[in-house]
Amino acid sequence: MKYLDEYRDGAVARGIIARIKETATRPWTLMEVCGGQTHTIVRQGLDQLLEGAVEMIHGPGCPVCVTPLEQIDKALALAARPDVIFTSFGDMLRVPGSSCDLLQVRARGGTIRVVYSPLDALELAIKNPDRQVVFFAVGFETTAPANAMAVWRARQLNVPNFSILVSHVTVPPAMTAILDAPDNRVQGFLAAGHVCAVMGWKEYEPIAAKYRVPIIVTGFEPVDILEGMLMAVTQLEQGRHEVENQYVRSVQRDGTPPAQELVRTVFRLADRQWRGIGTIPGSGLTLREEYADFDAELRFGLGDIHAEEPAECRAGEVLRGMLKPSGCSAFGTRCTPEHPLGAPMVSSEGACAAYYNYARFRSPAGPTGVPS
Amino acid sequence: MCLGIPGRILDTRDDRGLLMGSVDFSGVRREVCLAYVADQVTPGDYVVVHVGFAISRVDEIEARRTFEALQEMSQLEELDWMREVADQGLQGMPPQEAR
């Protein structure tokens, strides 16, 4: 395919790498907040190729990873109930709770169904009026419009046996929390292109201005990421701090307004806990009062479930760039993708898992080399 | 679930006030909610789909490129969920599961 070649051409990538190195008069520290970008950076070894010019810190960009232990425990409690059909995206099934994961609950007799869309879960509720159907509503701004629609539709079609367990987080407050930390090292951000396809980038403008950090809306392919880095480094060298869009082929400044509107209709901002980080004020979504009867936590009285994260896991430091995953003493020994101790090892988009999966198999061929 | 998957709209229909359509993801077909892009799309167009919802329109070249990039990154597990759901169907629960 011509266009593929053009975009993932090693020569193009090498050209951008050379320009970044020419432009940078000192090493700059950037953070990506997108699991897909983390995956690409580590897999292609982009961080290693830019050593001395750009250091990448992998932010909390993986929705599966940042879902707090407490919400997983609530999901496990619901899934074990005989009157409940618990529905979830497939990648939540292996996320460890305090005692087990959803797959193990299923093996013990819980009814758990993988759905592709929250509307599938609603459909199951309509077809099983004698059971309670709960959907595990997780994710960033990319899944919020889908989950909002499922609730709105449940009200419209009057489906009383449908509810959602909400664990929604939003990216900008996490960025501000990272920038506010006294030991913050981040000097610029690559913002997640697909999040911005929904939300646009207006909310990033005040952050760029207040903290004087460039924020580049960036895609997830190797050349996208390299271009995003070059744009950030150029701004830093020129003393600028603006929001710029690298991912023009998919993202517009206003995003997708009808999706934002329905999210605002159904959800409101709320404090949310992030696995490995703690509570960030106003960093997530919860159902508005008008839709509270679809809130599984209220319907099933789950307020008492609390969980402590394992003390050994140093995810908080990893996510703020204080520690590389391989610097954690549990990395690859007591903590592996098969038996994850903490969030960033949970899904392939997490920083610890990406290091574990790719660090040892990194291709010597450069950015377009195919890892074995 | 974070990276949307591009696909081509085959047809559209109104389901009790909600614009739905079948979308082809390189051979896997699936019902998708088109409400958020309703005034931008017609059959034949390409859209980026997040967990069953079209979020933005893209051109064909971009759609192909993104799909292949996702394939290369093994980030198409959502297509497996689609298949799993299609296999099980969404009918009532079988009695042995309805404990």
Ligand code: SF4
């Ligand atoms: S390697 Fe495991 S225990 Fe260590 S920080 Fe990463 S997720 Fe936590």
